Amino acid sequence: MAVKTTSKTRRLRDLVRRHGSPLAVVSKALLRRQVERFRCALPRVEPFFAVKANSHPEIVKTLAQAGCNFDVASVGEMELVRRLGVKAQRMIFANTIKPAESIASAAKAGLTLMTFDSEYELDKIAAAAPGARVIVRIKVPNVGSMVELSLKFGCDPTDALPLLIKAHKLGLRPTGLSFHVGSQCTRNENYSDALEIAAIILRDAQLKQLPLEILDIGGGFPIRHFDDEPDPFESCAALVSREIDRLFDSNLRIIAEPGxxxxxxxxxxxxxxxxxxxxDNKHWYYLDDGVYGSLSGLIFDHAKYQYKVMRNGRTQLSTLAGPTCDGLDVIARGEEMPELEVGDIVYVExxxxxxxxSATWFNGLPPAKVVVLP
Ligand SMILES: Cc1ncc(COP(=O)(O)O)c(C=O)c1O
Known part of the structure; x- marks a missing residue:
């Protein structure tokens, strides 16, 4: 897609001239704006940033300063966030399957809030982190989400209460319930369905004298990738916010793990x-980043991106490919774009x-350099 020269494209061109390419340009102002949008649309929900989405230290620092807490998936992520000055008490260890040594290291550092979804995990947590606060993750519909998570994680909702009772018997603190509707959730009803199921379990837990303090509604909040699509977030968040008010007491602590x-x-x-x-009569353009680099989300994240160029003119169907020698390293096959020249910039917002x-060094090609703008 061709675009007009704007202050944005001029700035990008300057940055590439100064720093080279491939270049990942991080805007701290946009990070802060996303936190603000989240808070505005979901006033009852505390965001715990899912560090796995992007663990660049400046991103973590900016989000910490904006008041976010953190969802870490490993001790490595926990240590990274701690090194940046965030206390372990501001984190949740939101990986339901953890090595016993990691559970022990987390507890030693003061990270005692963790998710689980099986009896085996509870036994490990009870042995490695006695008295830990545990959150049971249930399986909920992931229909229409770009990344399906419910096959790999989450207990059956009917098993949630028995597992929490077992946690209590093992000397752990049954603290909450969590779910994940699947990443880049495009069906808002996944959230309303999950919240309904959660409300039933929380009510049953109360009846069994196991009152839960925390509901963790996970991640999944969608973003827009193409200029001609509506931004999906606000309508999704409005539904979530309405359902939270309808279903849960105001003293229930509600957290989320947006990445x-x-x-x-x-x-x-x-x-x-x-x-x-x-x-085959088609233009192929080879770019300096691709599937093994910053566009690894094409494979791992099932992502679809809009590729923009800084040239106008008659467009033709073109193929974009990455720089490695692998045949898999093809970024897009049917892009309408004007003829490009070597040295031209192609960018993705x-x-x-x-x-x-998830970028690699495959073929000895270094991952994109990162520049951080205020
Ligand atoms: C446990 C957990 N929490 C949070 C997230 C972040 O999800 P998202 O980036 O869709 O907000 C993920 C993503 O895989 C996850 O597995």
């Missing part, structure tokens, strides 16, 4: 054309989540 929503829109990836060819986080 994509907080960091996705805050990063633009700029790449350059390093080579071109005509194959809303590219901050599950992108640089």
């Amino acid at each position: 994509r929503f907080l960091v996705g829109p805050a990063v633009t990836l700029a790449m350059r054309v390093i080579g071109k060819a005509i194959r 809303n590219c901050g989540a599950y992108s640089t986080a």
Whole structure:
């Protein structure tokens, strides 16, 4: 897609001239704006940023300063966040399957709030972190979400209460209930269905004298990738907020683990054309980043991106490919774009989540350099 020269494209061109490419440009202002949007739309929900989405230290620091807490999936993430000055008490260890040594290290550091979804995990937690506060994760519908999580994680909702009772018997503190509707959730009803199920379990727990303090509504909040689509977040959050008010007492603490929503829109990836060819009557452009780098989300995250260029003119169907020697490293096959030249910039907005986080050094090609703007 061709775009007009604007202050945004001029600035991107300057940054690439100064820092080279591929370049991931992080905007702290956009990070803060996402936190503000989250708070505004979900006033009862405390955001715990899912560090896995993007663990760049400046991103973590900015979100910490904006008052976010953190969802960590490993001791590595916990240590990274602690090194940046955040106390373990501001984190949740939200991986339901953890090595026993990690549970012990987390507890030693003061991170005692953790999720689980099986009896085996409870036994490990009871042995490695006696008295820990545990949150049971249930399986909920993930229909229409880009990344399906309910096959791999979450107990059957009918098992939640027996597991919490077992946690109590093991000397742990049954503290809450969690779910994840699937990442980039495009069906708002996944949240309303999950909240209904959660309300029933919380009521049953109360009846069994196990009052729960925390409901963790996970991540999944969607972002926009294409300019011609409506932004899906506010309508999704409005439904969640309404259902929370309808279903839960005002003294229930409600937390969430947004990853994509907080960091996705805050990063633009700029790449350059390093080579071109005509194959089967079609232009192929080879870029300096691809599937093994910052666009790894094409594979791991099932992501779809909008590729923008800084040239106008008659467009033609073109293929974009990454720089490695692997045939899999093809970014997009049917892009309408004007003819590009070697050195041209191709850029992708809303590219901050599950992108640089899973980039590799395959073929000896370094991951994109990151610049952070205020
Ligand atoms: C346990 C957990 N919490 C939070 C997230 C973040 O989800 P999202 O980026 O969709 O907000 C994930 C993503 O995989 C997850 O597995």
